[in-house]
Amino acid sequence: MGKxxxxxxxIKLPVDLYWGGEMHEGVVTNLSGNGMYIKxxxxxxxxxxxxxVLIVGDEVxxxxxxxxxxxxxxxxxxxxxxxxxCPSLDYRKFVCIVQDYAHNGPCLKPRLKVYARxxxxxxx
Numbered sequence: 487m488g489k490x491x492x493x494x495x496x497i498k499l500p501v502d503l504y505w506g507g508e509m510h511e512g513v514v515t516n517l518s519g520n521g522m523y524i525k526x527x528x529x530x531x532x533x534x535x536x537x538x539v540l541i542v543g544d545e546v547x548x549x550x551x552x553x554x555x556x557x558x559x560x561x562x563x564x565x566x567x568x569x570x571x572c573p574s575l576d577y578r579k580f581v582c583i584v585q586d587y588a589h590n591g592p593c594l595k596p597r598l599k600v601y602a603r604x605x606x607x608x609x610x
Contacts, residue, residue: 494518495581495588504537505530514540515565519578522551525565529556538568540577547577 494516501524503510512526522538530536532553540547551568558564570577 493585495584497584499540499542502539505534517581519581520573521567521569523565523567529564529566532556542580545580547574549573549577
């Protein structure tokens with residue numbers, strides 16, 4: 487997995503992006519529990535905090551993110567790597583479901599074991 491803490495999953499989901507008092511549209515092309523790559527016609531500068539609104543069915547995820555890197559592709563838009571700042575537990579559960587579907591393997595079980603070990607240390 488490299489330096490990322492969560493596996494990435496390829497996906498195509500529309501998102502609304504907010505920065506500088508304006509709304510822009512984009513498409514998430516991959517995501518993880520703590521980041522996503524978004525293609526967009528307009529990309530903000532690196533280091534900027536942005537709002538990301540992802541709607542999946544009846545679920546709305548409002549997430550604050552920090553643009554870590556941007557890429558432009560010859561005037562046809564570009565993309566940005568976004569680190570998610572404090573994503574909700576519901577968002578992380580959604581990512582686990584997507585990962586389970588994409589990789590046909592359990593996402594939540596290994597993490598629950600890690601949490602159980604951490605709580606045992608606190609109890610001792």
